Amino acid sequence: xxxxxxxxxxxLAEERKEFERLLQSRPDIRAEWExxxxxxxxTSAMRFKKAPExxxxxxxxxxxxxxxxxIAWLLISVGAVVxxxxxxxxxxxxxxxxxxxxxxxxxxxxxxxxxxxxxxxxIAREKWSMRKSDKYREVVR
Amino acid sequence: MxxxxxQAYYTALGFxxxxxxxLDLSQEAFVRAYRAIGRFDVRKKFxxxxxxxxxxxxxxxxxxxxxREIPLGLTEDTGGGSSDGGEGAxxxxxxxxxxxxxxxxxxxxxxxxxxxxxxxxARDILDTSYEMLAxxxxxxxxxxxxRLYHARRRLKDVFTGRKA
Numbered sequence: 001x002x003x004x005x006x007x008x009x010x011x012l013a014e015e016r017k018e019f020e021r022l023l024q025s026r027p028d029i030r031a032e033w034e035x036x037x038x039x040x041x042x043t044s045a046m047r048f049k050k051a052p053e054x055x056x057x058x059x060x061x062x063x064x065x066x067x068x069x070x071i072a073w074l075l076i077s078v079g080a081v082v083x084x085x086x087x088x089x090x091x092x093x094x095x096x097x098x099x100x101x102x103x104x105x106x107x108x109x110x111x112x113x114x115x116x117x118x119x120x121x122x123i124a125r126e127k128w129s130m131r132k133s134d135k136y137r138e139v140v141r
Numbered sequence: 142m143x144x145x146x147x148q149a150y151y152t153a154l155g156f157x158x159x160x161x162x163x164l165d166l167s168q169e170a171f172v173r174a175y176r177a178i179g180r181f182d183v184r185k186k187f188x189x190x191x192x193x194x195x196x197x198x199x200x201x202x203x204x205x206x207x208x209r210e211i212p213l214g215l216t217e218d219t220g221g222g223s224s225d226g227g228e229g230a231x232x233x234x235x236x237x238x239x240x241x242x243x244x245x246x247x248x249x250x251x252x253x254x255x256x257x258x259x260x261x262x263a264r265d266i267l268d269t270s271y272e273m274l275a276x277x278x279x280x281x282x283x284x285x286x287x288r289l290y291h292a293r294r295r296l297k298d299v300f301t302g303r304k305a
Contacts, residue, residue, distance in 0.1 A: 008271070032297075036293045036294060040265065043250075044265045044266075045239075046265065048151055051147075056147070060146070062164070063172060
């Protein structure tokens with residue numbers, strides 16, 4: 001901390017004395033600090049190339065169009081889910097009401113669909129509860 | 142919000158190193174911040190909160206990159222001095238030397254861990270104060286200074302070829 005503070009030139013009088021004592025007693029630290037200091041002078045003089053001016057003119061338009069697209073995808077997804085659910089409901093109704101299909105096939109199909117639904121709900125619930133309780137969820141591997 | 146736009150872009154640029162990625166990620170982070178605005182604690186600074194979203198996005202983007210390429214021509218010299226006028230052979234030569242030095246240091250920065258580069262870029266290139274860094278990293282100023290000095294030592298080692 002003292003060495004970094006010395007780099008920024010913000011040492012107080014007492015800290016400066018301590019810093020100088022340290023450098024006098026430890027030539028290895030002095031040599032290291034001096035080379036770190038030289039490098040810091042270089043990095044402090046570096047600047048990013050300025051972005052073209054039109055970047056700023058169009059910046060928020062880019063953000064808003066992303067938001068619009070997000071809303072569009074949400075609406076499309078909701079519409080698709082509702083339509084698929086209705087289609088599935090109609091398909092099930094027509095399947096159940098068809099007299100040609102034997103009862104055993106209807107029951108087996110019903111069990112298969114119910115099993116898949118339970119499985120999907122179970123996995124989704126597990127993922128959801130893990131996500132809520134995972135204290136490392138913000139950590140990026 | 143306009144005051145955050147450039148800060149966001151250049152912060153992202155420090156992470157990912159290319160204009161297109163920096164623009165893309167900083168804009169995406171604003172969209173995500175807007176969507177999650179309900180979780181924002183109004184007693185805290187907006188940019189501190191936004192920074193975490195942006196940082197995670199940038200780290201994910203870096204992780205997804207197949208090659209660890211070093212962006213070229215990212216920095217420019219604004220260091221002042223007699224060569225800035227660009228007149229005279231000596232001044233030009235001086236500037237070329239300095240540009241070459243900056244390029245080498247930039248390459249060394251890209252060989253560091255992203256956490257080390259993040260600190261050095263924020264402090265030295267973007268002129269972020271220690272206090273602001275402490276708020277962004279959610280740690281005391283002393284810890285920031287200590288981490289920064291260690292990052293500088295590692296940069297020196299990479300720059301001088303002690304560590305690849």
